[in-house]
Amino acid sequence: EAQVTQNPRYLITVTGKKLTVTCSQNMNHEYMSWYRQDPGLGLRQIYYSMNVEVTDKGDVPEGYKVSRKEKRNFPLILESPSPNQTSLYFCASSLAGQMDIQYFGAGTRLSVL
Amino acid sequence: TQLLEQSPQFLSIQEGENLTVYCNSSSVFSSLQWYRQEPGEGPVLLVTVVTGGEVKKLKRLTFQFGDARKDSSLHITAAQPGDTGLYLCAGPAVRENTDKLIFGTGTRLQVFP
Numbered sequence: 001e002a003q004v005t006q007n008p009r010y011l012i013t014v015t016g017k018k019l020t021v022t023c024s025q026n027m028n029h030e031y032m033s034w035y036r037q038d039p040g041l042g043l044r045q046i047y048y049s050m051n052v053e054v055t056d057k058g059d060v061p062e063g064y065k066v067s068r069k070e071k072r073n074f075p076l077i078l079e080s081p082s083p084n085q086t087s088l089y090f091c092a093s094s095l096a097g098q099m100d101i102q103y104f105g106a107g108t109r110l111s112v113l
Numbered sequence: 114t115q116l117l118e119q120s121p122q123f124l125s126i127q128e129g130e131n132l133t134v135y136c137n138s139s140s141v142f143s144s145l146q147w148y149r150q151e152p153g154e155g156p157v158l159l160v161t162v163v164t165g166g167e168v169k170k171l172k173r174l175t176f177q178f179g180d181a182r183k184d185s186s187l188h189i190t191a192a193q194p195g196d197t198g199l200y201l202c203a204g205p206a207v208r209e210n211t212d213k214l215i216f217g218t219g220t221r222l223q224v225f226p
Contacts, residue, residue, distance in 0.1 A: 004155075033214065040122065042201060043156070043216035050212055058213055090155050098205045098214035099144055104155025 002027045006091050006105035013081055014113050021076045021108050023091030029103070031094045032074040033058065034066065036087040037107075043090065049074055050097065081112040115140040115206050117217035125223045126192055134187045134220045136202035143207050145185045147176055150199040150219075159187075192224045 004025045013019055025032065033048035035058075045058030049068040063085055065077040074093075078085060089108045094100035120135050136145065144163045148156035160169050162178035162185060169176045173196075175188040189196055200220045206213040 031212070035216070040218065042117075042119075042218040043203075045213055045215070048212060048214070056212065059215075092155070098212050099161075101158045101161075102146075102148075102156070102203075102214065104157070106153070106155055 002103070004091055004093050004103050004105040006089075006108050008108060009106065010109050012111045012113065015082055016080050019078050019081060019110075021078075021089060021091075021110070023074045023076065023105060024072050025074075025093040025103070026072065027093060027095075027103065028071065029093035029095055030071075031097050031100065032068065033092050033098075033102075034064070034074070034076045035090045035092065036060065036085075037090060038087050046076070046089075048098070081110075083112050086110060086112045115142075115204075115215055117202055117204060117215055119200075119202060119217040119220050121220060122218065123221050123223075125225065128193055128224055128226050129191050130224075132189050132192055132222070134189075134200050134222070136185045136187075136217050138183050138204075141182050142204035143182070145178060145182075145202055145204045147185070147187055148201045148203060150201060151197075156199075156201055189222075192222075194224045194226050197222055197224050 007022045034046040035043040044060045047066040049055045091105040092102040146161045147159045150156040160176045165182045166180045167178045173190045202217040
C-alpha cells in the first residue's frame with residue numbers, strides 16, 4: 001500500500017531534549033516536506049527536499065533541521081525543542097515537486113513542556 | 114511572501130444547505146489545489162485547478178479558479194455530514210523562485226444532520 005509513515009504519532013517532551021520525528025514514503029517520490037499545523041494558521045511549510053541531499057527552507061525553518069540521505073526517508077530534528085514548537089506536524093511527499101499531488105502522513109502531535 | 118487567505122474561517126450549517134468557501138491572494142498562482150482534512154488524518158487532495166476561469170466538478174463540489182488566477186472558490190451543493198472537515202487551498206510559491214508550497218489558513222466546515 002502506498003503511504004507516508006510518520007513516527008511517533010504522539011510525543012510529549014521537555015524543553016531542550018533533542019528529538020527526531022521520522023518520515024518514510026514507499027512511492028519513490030522525489031519531493032518531501034514537513035509542515036506544522038496550528039489553529040488559525042493553516043499548514044506552514046518548515047523544510048522541503050527536492051531530492052537526495054537537496055533540502056531547502058520553507059516559511060518557518062527556525063529551530064528545525066532535516067536530512068535527506070535516502071530517497072525514502074526525511075527525518076525532522078528538533079535539536080533543542082521549546083514550548084513554541086508544540087504543534088501538529090505533517091510529513092508529505094509528491095512525485096516530482098510542489099505542483100504534484102501531496103500525500104500526507106497521519107501526523108505527529110508534539111507537546112513540549 | 115505569497116499568502117493565501119481563506120474565508121470564512123468557520124462554517125456550521127444544516128444538512129442540505131449550500132455553501133461557498135473562498136481562497137484569495139494578491140499574487141498570481143500557476144495552479145491551486147484543494148485538500149480536505151478530517152480529524153486525526155492528513156489532508157487529502159480533492160482537485161487541482163490550473164487554467165484561469167477553469168471550473169471542475171467533483172460530485173456535489175464545484176471548484177473554480179479565478180480568471181486572473183489570484184483566487185479560487187469551492188461550492189458545495191446540498192451539504193452532507195460527510196462533508197465535515199477542514200478545507201485547505203494550496204499553491205506553489207513560484208513568485209519567490211523556490212519550490213515551496215503555500216497553504217491557506219483553512220475553512221473548518223461542520224455539517225449537522
